[in-house]
Each structure stands twice: as C-alpha cells, then as structure tokens.
Amino acid sequence: MTATATSHRPAGAHTSGLRIGTAPDSWGVWFPDDPRQIPWDRFLDEVQAAGYHWIELGPYGYLPTDPAQLLDELAKRDLRISGGTVFTGFHKGAEQWDRAAEQVEKVAALTRAVGGEHIVVIPDLWRSDATGEALEPRTLTDEQWAALAAGHDRLGRMLLEEYGLRQQFHSHADSHVGTHREVERLLAETDPRYLNLCLDTGHLAYYGGDSVKMIHDHPERIGYLHLKQIDPELRFEVLKNDVPFADAAIDVMVEPPAGIPDFAPIIEAVAAIDPETFAIVEQDMPGIDIDVPLGIATRTREHIFGCSPLTRTR
Known part of the structure; x- marks a missing residue:
C-alpha cells in the first residue's frame, strides 16, 4: 500500500506560493x-512517496494514454497533471507543422482531458541525442529564426484556441535556443499571447544564463518553471570538450543543493509575478539505476521547501 500524500505534509505546511511538482525525467x-x-506504476507510487502532488505526463505513451485509466491511477495516489510535452523543429521548414500538429492531437487532448494547463515545447537538438552526431549547424539564419517564431506563434494559438492550453517554450542544451541572448531573441520575435517560457533553471545555466535576470527582464513571459541545478565546474569541461548533452546530463545535472543556481531567489521572483505558477523539479538523469531517484526526489522536495515559504504542494 502506498503512503498517503498527507503523511508527508509537515506541521505548518506551506499553503501559498509556487506549486511544486516533479516529472518522469x-x-x-x-x-x-x-x-x-x-x-x-512504480513511478507514480514513488512520486506519492516522495511527497509530491503535481506531475507532468512525460513522453507521450509512458503513462497510460486512456484518460479514464490515467485519472483513476492518479486519483489512487492523490496526484494531478500540470502539463504535457511536445517536440518541434519549425526552423526546418513548413513540413514541420504536420509533425507538431500530429503530436498536439494526442498530447494536448490527453493533457486537457486529465486537467492539465500547459504544454511544454522542446525544440529539436542540432545533434543526435542517440549518437552525438551533428545533424545541422549550431546556429540559425535569420530566415530560420523567422520560421521558428512563426511556427511557435501558430502552435501557441492552436493550443490556446482549440484546447485551452498554454504553450511554454523550453530552451535546451544542444538546441538552437539555449543561451540567454537566444532566448531573448525568441521572445522578441514571438507573440506573448501564444508563447511564454518554461524557464528551465538548469538548461539556462548550462550556457551561463541567469534565471533571476531573465525573470526580472521579462516578467510577463515567465509561464512555467523547471527547477534543476548544474555542476558549475563540470559544465565548462563538458562545453570545452564538446561532450553531447545526452552523455553529460546524468553528471552535470546534480542533486540540489550541490549546484547552481540557487532556487530561493528564483522562487521568490516568480511568486511575486504569479503565485499560481508551476515549478516542476526536472533533474535530467537518463539511464539512472531505478532504485536511486526516489531518495533524490524526496531530498530535493525537502530542500525546495526549506529554501522559501513561497512553495506548496497543491
């Protein structure tokens, strides 16, 4: 029998602030x-045991895709869905729209059916996460930037008008939108009605970005958070030696509070903008021994709640 979520709620539990959750990642x-x-099913059991209430769908097809079954499994464990995820490559050309729309038909429909509010959108990587092979240049032309922005505006409008969901763009290591300036260019070229940020604190820091500065400079574009930390020294070894992110992730993304950035100022800055914002713990650990994550997830939740009173499970 799994433990109840309330058994993990300490006396004087936080009741206001960002909604803290976790993800299959x-x-x-x-x-x-x-x-x-x-x-x-073990993942869901362990999320509950770690003391979380909100989760993401993760890659479509990992959790049950039948809404009734998924809602039943979530209810058994007092869990709820914050959002789903799709992958896009609009800079590559017009044919990428059909690929994105095909994902949206499945992911957005399921997300809406189970009460989610957001779709996190991750751009294609410029190199293979399977082989490390460079698939295309690391930077975009002006024409590709225009195609990227137009595609995301169209996608965000579709998600909002047809599904009532918000597009939250996730900058990513080894993608064309990773540095602080690249993220700002995307914001400048897109419509805030249809695209805001899933500000991933680890991926932004991977390229030296400052999450607090991004929040202060663009408060109206912060729609969602992914909380993670990186090893600031190992990051430079990885970048200097051109190690693919997929190979480096399990080492460079570290258990809080061992890395950067500090979570407290990020939480407090976003809570001042909108305390209903989701802040989802997403520590990249591909290939991890399946017996390891529960302890990390539990300690991370405890660390986050110790950082700031502006955090809550619900």
Whole structure:
C-alpha cells in the first residue's frame, strides 16, 4: 500500500506560493518505452512517496494514454497533471507543422482531458541525442529564426484556441535556443499571447544564463518553471570538450543543493509575478539505476521547501 500524500505534509505546511511538482525525467524517463526505465506504476507510487502532488505526463505513451485509466491511477495516489510535452523543429521548414500538429492531437487532448494547463515545447537538438552526431549547424539564419517564431506563434494559438492550453517554450542544451541572448531573441520575435517560457533553471545555466535576470527582464513571459541545478565546474569541461548533452546530463545535472543556481531567489521572483505558477523539479538523469531517484526526489522536495515559504504542494 502506498503512503498517503498527507503523511508527508509537515506541521505548518506551506499553503501559498509556487506549486511544486516533479516529472518522469527526474526518474530517468526519456522515452515512452524503454525496459531500463522505471515502470510507470512504480513511478507514480514513488512520486506519492516522495511527497509530491503535481506531475507532468512525460513522453507521450509512458503513462497510460486512456484518460479514464490515467485519472483513476492518479486519483489512487492523490496526484494531478500540470502539463504535457511536445517536440518541434519549425526552423526546418513548413513540413514541420504536420509533425507538431500530429503530436498536439494526442498530447494536448490527453493533457486537457486529465486537467492539465500547459504544454511544454522542446525544440529539436542540432545533434543526435542517440549518437552525438551533428545533424545541422549550431546556429540559425535569420530566415530560420523567422520560421521558428512563426511556427511557435501558430502552435501557441492552436493550443490556446482549440484546447485551452498554454504553450511554454523550453530552451535546451544542444538546441538552437539555449543561451540567454537566444532566448531573448525568441521572445522578441514571438507573440506573448501564444508563447511564454518554461524557464528551465538548469538548461539556462548550462550556457551561463541567469534565471533571476531573465525573470526580472521579462516578467510577463515567465509561464512555467523547471527547477534543476548544474555542476558549475563540470559544465565548462563538458562545453570545452564538446561532450553531447545526452552523455553529460546524468553528471552535470546534480542533486540540489550541490549546484547552481540557487532556487530561493528564483522562487521568490516568480511568486511575486504569479503565485499560481508551476515549478516542476526536472533533474535530467537518463539511464539512472531505478532504485536511486526516489531518495533524490524526496531530498530535493525537502530542500525546495526549506529554501522559501513561497512553495506548496497543491
């Protein structure tokens, strides 16, 4: 029998501030189906045991895709869904719209059906996360930037008008939108009605970005958070030696509070903008031993709640 979520709520538990959750990624889940990954039902059990209430869907097909079944499994464990995830490559050309729309038809429909509010959108990487091979140049032309922005505006409008969901763009290591300036260019070229940021604190720091500065400079564009920390020294070894992010992730993304950035000023800055914002713990750990994540997830939640009173489970 799994423990109840209330058994993890300390006396005087926080009741205001950002809604803290977690994601399958924090259990090493990168793919819908991989025999090395933790089974989905054990993942849900451990999320509850770690004291969380909110989770993301993760890769479509990892959790049950039948809404009734998923809602039943969530209810058994007092869990709820914050959002889903899709992957895009609009800079590559017009044909990428069909690929994005095909994902949205499945992911957005399921997300809406189970009460989620957001779709986190991750751009394609410029190199393969399987082989490390460079697939295209690392930077975009002006024409590709225009195509990227137009595609995301169209996608965000579709998500909002047809599903009532918000597009939250996730800058990413080894993608074309990773540095602080690249993120700001995307914001400048897109419509705030249709695209805001899933500000991933680890991926922004991977390229030297400052999450607090991003929040202060663009408060109206911060729609969602992914909380993670990186090893600031190992990051430079990885970048200097051109190690693919997929190979480096499990080492460079470290358990808080061992890395950077500090969570407290980020939490407090976003809570001042909108205390209903989701802040989802997402520690990239592909290939991790399935017995390891529960302890990390529990300690991370405890660390976050110790950082600031502006945090809550619900």
